[in-house]
Amino acid sequence: MYTTHLAQQSYNFSNLRNLLAKASPARSGDYLAGVAASSHLERVAAQWVLADVPLKQFLTEAVVPYETDEVTRLIMDGHDRAAFAAISHLTVGDFRDWLLSEQATTETLTAIAAGLTPEMVAAVCKIMRIQDLILVAKKCRVITRFRGTIGLENRLSTRLQPNHPTDNPAGVAASILDGLLYGCGDAVIGINPASDNLEATTRLLVMLNDVIERYQIPTQACVLAHVTTTLQAMAQGVPVDLVFQSIAGTQKANDSFGINLALLQEAHQAALSLQRGSQFADGIGNNCMYFETGQGSALSANAHQGMDQQTCEARAYAVARQFKPLLVNTVVGFIGPEYLYDGKQIIRAGLEDHFCGKLLGLPMGCDICYTNHAEADQDDMDMLLTQFAVAGGTFIMGVPGADDVMLNYQSTSFHDALYIRQVLGLRPAPEFEAWLQNNQIFNHHNQLSRPELPALFRSALASQG
Amino acid sequence: MSQPATTTPDTWQSLSQFTAARIALGRAGISLPTRACLDFQLAHALARDAVNLPLDFDQLAKSLAGQGIASLCLQSQASNPQTYLQRPDLGRLLSPAAQRSLQDLNPSAATDAVVIVADGLSSTAISHHAEAFLSLLLPNLQAQQYRMPPVCLVKHGRVAIGDAIADHFAARLCIVLIGERPGLSSPDSMGIYFTYQARSGFSTDADRNCISNIHHNGLSYPQALHKLLFLIAGAEQLKLSGVALKDQSTEAGLALPQANFLLDF
Numbered sequence: 001m002y003t004t005h006l007a008q009q010s011y012n013f014s015n016l017r018n019l020l021a022k023a024s025p026a027r028s029g030d031y032l033a034g035v036a037a038s039s040h041l042e043r044v045a046a047q048w049v050l051a052d053v054p055l056k057q058f059l060t061e062a063v064v065p066y067e068t069d070e071v072t073r074l075i076m077d078g079h080d081r082a083a084f085a086a087i088s089h090l091t092v093g094d095f096r097d098w099l100l101s102e103q104a105t106t107e108t109l110t111a112i113a114a115g116l117t118p119e120m121v122a123a124v125c126k127i128m129r130i131q132d133l134i135l136v137a138k139k140c141r142v143i144t145r146f147r148g149t150i151g152l153e154n155r156l157s158t159r160l161q162p163n164h165p166t167d168n169p170a171g172v173a174a175s176i177l178d179g180l181l182y183g184c185g186d187a188v189i190g191i192n193p194a195s196d197n198l199e200a201t202t203r204l205l206v207m208l209n210d211v212i213e214r215y216q217i218p219t220q221a222c223v224l225a226h227v228t229t230t231l232q233a234m235a236q237g238v239p240v241d242l243v244f245q246s247i248a249g250t251q252k253a254n255d256s257f258g259i260n261l262a263l264l265q266e267a268h269q270a271a272l273s274l275q276r277g278s279q280f281a282d283g284i285g286n287n288c289m290y291f292e293t294g295q296g297s298a299l300s301a302n303a304h305q306g307m308d309q310q311t312c313e314a315r316a317y318a319v320a321r322q323f324k325p326l327l328v329n330t331v332v333g334f335i336g337p338e339y340l341y342d343g344k345q346i347i348r349a350g351l352e353d354h355f356c357g358k359l360l361g362l363p364m365g366c367d368i369c370y371t372n373h374a375e376a377d378q379d380d381m382d383m384l385l386t387q388f389a390v391a392g393g394t395f396i397m398g399v400p401g402a403d404d405v406m407l408n409y410q411s412t413s414f415h416d417a418l419y420i421r422q423v424l425g426l427r428p429a430p431e432f433e434a435w436l437q438n439n440q441i442f443n444h445h446n447q448l449s450r451p452e453l454p455a456l457f458r459s460a461l462a463s464q465g
Numbered sequence: 466m467s468q469p470a471t472t473t474p475d476t477w478q479s480l481s482q483f484t485a486a487r488i489a490l491g492r493a494g495i496s497l498p499t500r501a502c503l504d505f506q507l508a509h510a511l512a513r514d515a516v517n518l519p520l521d522f523d524q525l526a527k528s529l530a531g532q533g534i535a536s537l538c539l540q541s542q543a544s545n546p547q548t549y550l551q552r553p554d555l556g557r558l559l560s561p562a563a564q565r566s567l568q569d570l571n572p573s574a575a576t577d578a579v580v581i582v583a584d585g586l587s588s589t590a591i592s593h594h595a596e597a598f599l600s601l602l603l604p605n606l607q608a609q610q611y612r613m614p615p616v617c618l619v620k621h622g623r624v625a626i627g628d629a630i631a632d633h634f635a636a637r638l639c640i641v642l643i644g645e646r647p648g649l650s651s652p653d654s655m656g657i658y659f660t661y662q663a664r665s666g667f668s669t670d671a672d673r674n675c676i677s678n679i680h681h682n683g684l685s686y687p688q689a690l691h692k693l694l695f696l697i698a699g700a701e702q703l704k705l706s707g708v709a710l711k712d713q714s715t716e717a718g719l720a721l722p723q724a725n726f727l728l729d730f
Contacts (some may be wrong), residue, residue, distance in 0.1 A: 408645060
């Protein structure tokens with residue numbers, strides 16, 4: 001039992017799960033789940049209590065039972081006590097102070113990552129303001145490699161997302177070319193297929209492989225089909241760079257996605273064995289998984305197990321880090337207003353997810369996005385984009401004109417990526433940057449050097465007349 | 466004296482023939498030119514308004530009757546648009562009145578399949594596409610001797626409302642046509658969710674197969690029907706639907722264009 005007395009009232013929280021939920025900043029999904037604080041005062045009371053909880057408590061009190069949830073078992077069994085030692089004496093409140101202090105450097109944060117559990121990180125997140133989330137995340141550095149190097153300091157990568165409602169190859173190619181000519185695509189060229197079908201997935205994978213080879217683009221391809229479809233494709237010898245899967249923070253939610261840890265492990269091993277990454281001076285680029293997450297996904301599958309959605313989300317990162325992904329993407333505003341109601345809730349959630357993922361050692365990107373039934377607009381996206389990039393976000397999406405004509409939502413555009421790179425002086429991944437410059441898409445100051453069409457693409461466009 | 470240009474057009478506007486995506490927008494500096502910026506705002510305003518436009522269920526029922534298609538109007542437990550948006554749980558449950566309407570139907574009639582039409586997030590998707598698609602689908606199912614109750618039209622319904630209806634009829638096949646979230650370029654996109662042995666409270670998203678993007682710039686009615694019939698046949702054979710039932714319908718018959726200017730020249 002967790003209790004406090006505040007403003008002439010006493011507050012009781014039955015367990016850690018309940019305390020975390022009540023301490024979470026307000027959002028519609030937690031009200032929908034019936035786990036949110038019932039007043040401002042109750043929320044602050046929970047935050048006061050939470051601040052006094054020792055981090056060690058999280059190692060003995062599971063928020064979802066160990067016996068029935070493989071994600072809990074992964075978290076508990078995989079906990080690195082040696083990495084935890086440096087902070088094991090702290091409470092949640094002390095941990096916030098420590099993170100903000102000079103003691104928390106890039107090196108120390110990297111060293112403790114394996115000693116942190118998702119619940120510890122979720123807890124401290126709940127008592128941090130936006131500026132705290134930005135300041136601490138900015139100190140984290142997570143570098144991953146496949147054909148390019150993602151996550152270096154003062155770099156921001158983009159996923160080129162050339163979706164088409166019927167996977168028409170020329171339609172997809174038109175968006176790819178548009179994106180490349182605007183300097184996008186160093187994180188991945190990643191297509192959401194219109195239908196999860198082996199034939200369609202194969203056709204898209206072969207096409208992306210051919211485009212990357214023909215134009216010698218130092219990036220990687222991904223078709224965001226279900227992991228079982230991608231496994232079939234790999235078994236048939238189809239070229240697969242990155243294996244994609246949506247993941248969540250409970251076994252039950254992952255069940256509803258049709259996955260479990262063993263299946264992800266099988267896919268990870270299969271992708272590793274293909275060795276399709278580039279050869280670097282010290283080895284091959286072998287981060288070959290791409291995961292997507294988002295607050296509310298467990299609740300939407302009725303599999304949140306009484307947790308608030310931000311804690312659930314952080315637990316998904318425990319699943320992700322097991323497989324050393326190249327990219328993890330929180331698709332923050334995609335799920336809709338029943339989970340994140342408006343621009344304010346979407347912005348905070350995006351920064352929370354980035355902070356939690358980075359502390360846990362993940363290459364966090366954010367699909368800065370909203371749907372047309374949410375109370376949000378382009379101004380909200382500009383605010384999140386700017387704050388996310390200031391926080392050192394690893395990558396964002398690049399969608400033509402911010403309008404995804406297949407998934408029917410709004411994300412960030414190629415223009416948005418150029419905006420944030422110009423304002424903050426951020427560069428693409430070094431290998432991709434060199435490709436852009438060598439092909440006169442960017443000049444040596446990383447500015448668009450068109451209007452002359454780069455020679456590389458003149459023949460392709462000439463064939464269009 | 467001529468002023469220097471403040472915007473730079475893109476020279477590959479011809480590629481717009483291949484996609485409705487907002488490509489080749491040009492730029493002012495590195496930003497969107499005014500025209501493209503306002504185009505976007507216009508599309509967003511249209512999509513926002515589409516979310517709030519109610520579906521005329523009486524008109525739909527009348528129009529279906531004109532095609533000889535019997536239907537039944539039902540409502541979820543989400544009683545208004547605000548509740549519908551914020552309480553997906555209520556959108557998955559039938560209102561007490563709807564449950565009574567179902568109980569009033571002939572209880573002894575054996576049922577193989579239920580077909581449900583829900584407004585979802587886009588009433589225009591349903592008013593534009595549901596009738597035309599049903600007039601292709603239903604004769605096909607009838608020819609396969611499937612026994613079906615009237616088409617259920619559900620106001621403020623989510624996908625899983627189909628589970629409750631399939632449950633009621635003890636139906637083997639559950640087919641839900643629903644308005645998808647409106648996009649800027651396709652405010653009227655319809656989706657189909659297919660579930661084998663759908664059961665309320667037990668079926669999850671992993672048990673469903675989805676065919677999305679049915680609209681004039683997306684999947685055509687015959688393409689969608691082809692996929693759905695493939696899934697139904699597969700489900701009947703495997704006795705399941707969802708992740709384990711792969712949509713491997715051959716697309717050869719659909720005449721999808723394969724040419725790709727980036728690779729073929």
